[in-house]
Amino acid sequence: MNAPDVFFAPDSMRTLPDVQSSPDQREIAIQKVGVRDVRYPVRLRGAGTGDAQPSIGTFQMTVALPPHVKGTHMSRFIEVLEAHDSALDAAGLERLLDTMLERLGATAGAITMQATYFRRKVAPVSGVASLLDYGVTLHAERDGAQRLTRQSVDVPVTSLCPCSRDISDYGAHNQRSRISIGVELRGALGLDEQIAVAENSASCQLWGLLKRPDEKYVTEYAYDHPKFVEDLVRDVAVALRGDARVAAYTVASENFESIHNHSAYAWLQGRNR
Numbered sequence: 594m595n596a597p598d599v600f601f602a603p604d605s606m607r608t609l610p611d612v613q614s615s616p617d618q619r620e621i622a623i624q625k626v627g628v629r630d631v632r633y634p635v636r637l638r639g640a641g642t643g644d645a646q647p648s649i650g651t652f653q654m655t656v657a658l659p660p661h662v663k664g665t666h667m668s669r670f671i672e673v674l675e676a677h678d679s680a681l682d683a684a685g686l687e688r689l690l691d692t693m694l695e696r697l698g699a700t701a702g703a704i705t706m707q708a709t710y711f712r713r714k715v716a717p718v719s720g721v722a723s724l725l726d727y728g729v730t731l732h733a734e735r736d737g738a739q740r741l742t743r744q745s746v747d748v749p750v751t752s753l754c755p756c757s758r759d760i761s762d763y764g765a766h767n768q769r770s771r772i773s774i775g776v777e778l779r780g781a782l783g784l785d786e787q788i789a790v791a792e793n794s795a796s797c798q799l800w801g802l803l804k805r806p807d808e809k810y811v812t813e814y815a816y817d818h819p820k821f822v823e824d825l826v827r828d829v830a831v832a833l834r835g836d837a838r839v840a841a842y843t844v845a846s847e848n849f850e851s852i853h854n855h856s857a858y859a860w861l862q863g864r865n866r
Contacts, residue, residue, distance in 0.1 A: 617663040625703070627655035628670045636680040637710050637729060640783040645680035650708040656699035657736075669696050681706065683744045683778055686733045694735065703734035710746075710784055714800050716807040717814075723802035725749075727788055730775075745775035746787050750795030751811065752848050755819035767796065767815055768851040772825055773844070780838035794828035796820045822848045822857040830863055839865055 631652040636645035654670045673693045679685055690704050710729040715722050728747030734740070750770050758765035772791040776782060792798035797815040800807065820828070825846040833842045841864040848857040 612663065615663045616661055620660040622660040623658040625655040626658050626665050627653070627702070628667060629653040629655075631671070631674065633674045635706070635708060637708060637784065638680040638682040638685070639710065639712065639785040639788075646711050648708040648710060650681070650706045653705045654693060654702070655704075656694065656697045656702035658699075665697060665699075669693075672696065681731065682781075682784070683731055683733070683742050684781060686731045687735075687740070687742060690733045690735055701734075701736040703732065705730065705732045712785065712788070716800050716803055718806040718810050719804040721802050721804060721807075723800060725799060725801045727784075729784060742778045743775060744778055744782065744784070744787065745773065746784060746791065748772045748774070748788050748791035749799050750792060750825075751797040751799060751815050752822065752825060752846075753796040753815040753819045755821060755824075757852075758816065758819050765816060765819065766850075766852045768849050769799070770795065770822070770825065770846055770848045772829065772846045774829060774833075775843045776833065776839045777841040778838060779840045782836075782838045790829055790832045794820075794825055794832065822846050822859045826859045826861050830861060833865075834863060835865060837865075841865065 629652070631654070633650055633652060635648055635650035637648050638645045652674065654673070656665055658665055670693065673689065673696050677689055677692070681689070686704055686706060690702065693704065694700065694702050707728070707730045710727045711724045712727065713722055714725050727749075730743075730745040732743040748771065750772055751767055752770040753765055753767040772795065774787055774791055776787065796818045797811050803811065826844040829844045830842070833839050833844075841862070843860070843862045845860040846858070850857055
């Protein structure tokens with residue numbers, strides 16, 4: 594009979610030194626110290642009352658370190674994630690940030706989380722349902738009473754070239770595009786709503802699963818709504834301009850050209866009063 598593994602730690606009852614909290618004589622503050630590329634299961638909330646979707650989040654978590662402290666407690670970042678069980682949206686990440694700062698005894702810090710967000714979409718004609726994936730980045734930072742919260746989405750869409758349509762006797766070249774929208778938040782803006790801004794600004798949105806009647810629909814819809822890459826970012830800006838929930842925004846669009854071996858690209862930024 595094999596004996597169970599037993600580990601003896603004769604010094605385990607004594608108090609171990611807290612080296613991280615020891616004084617540092619160099620007197621140099623560190624603005625960001627922590628962990629990055631930490632992958633943890635998360636649930637993302639797309640709308641205020643919507644169901645949360647499971648995903649895997651990749652986290653960067655940092656705090657500011659005073660000049661007189663030698664190091665931070667790295668294990669506490671993971672403890673914060675381990676104890677968190679609520680669905681995440683921008684407001685939820687702010688709460689997670691507050692918990693982290695309290696646990697680390699810090700007055701300033703930041704959390705950035707990247708994840709894939711899935712939405713179940715219904716095809717426009719056949720009604721078949723399928724999942725489509727979107728890139729999401731949530732960022733929250735705090736320095737004393739000052740806060741900053743950003744929310745970004747990467748949205749795949751279709752764009753159709755207006756010039757190609759107007760100069761051709763038949764047909765027009767189209768391509769998949771990616772619209773990226775980053776917003777600095779003043780109020781709650783659901784992921785689903787932010788994604789819809791991009792999809793509504795495109796020549797046509799995408800679905801994961803399409804039947805033949807759906808293919809006919811999306812082909813003709815895109816043909817009736819041609820957009821240059823410049824049109825895509827400007828139309829998104831029009832939708833965000835004046836939105837009281839949005840303090841500032843950046844919009845980028847990359848068209849993966851079907852008749853060139855390069856992409857077309859546009860980027861803009863704006864700030865609401």
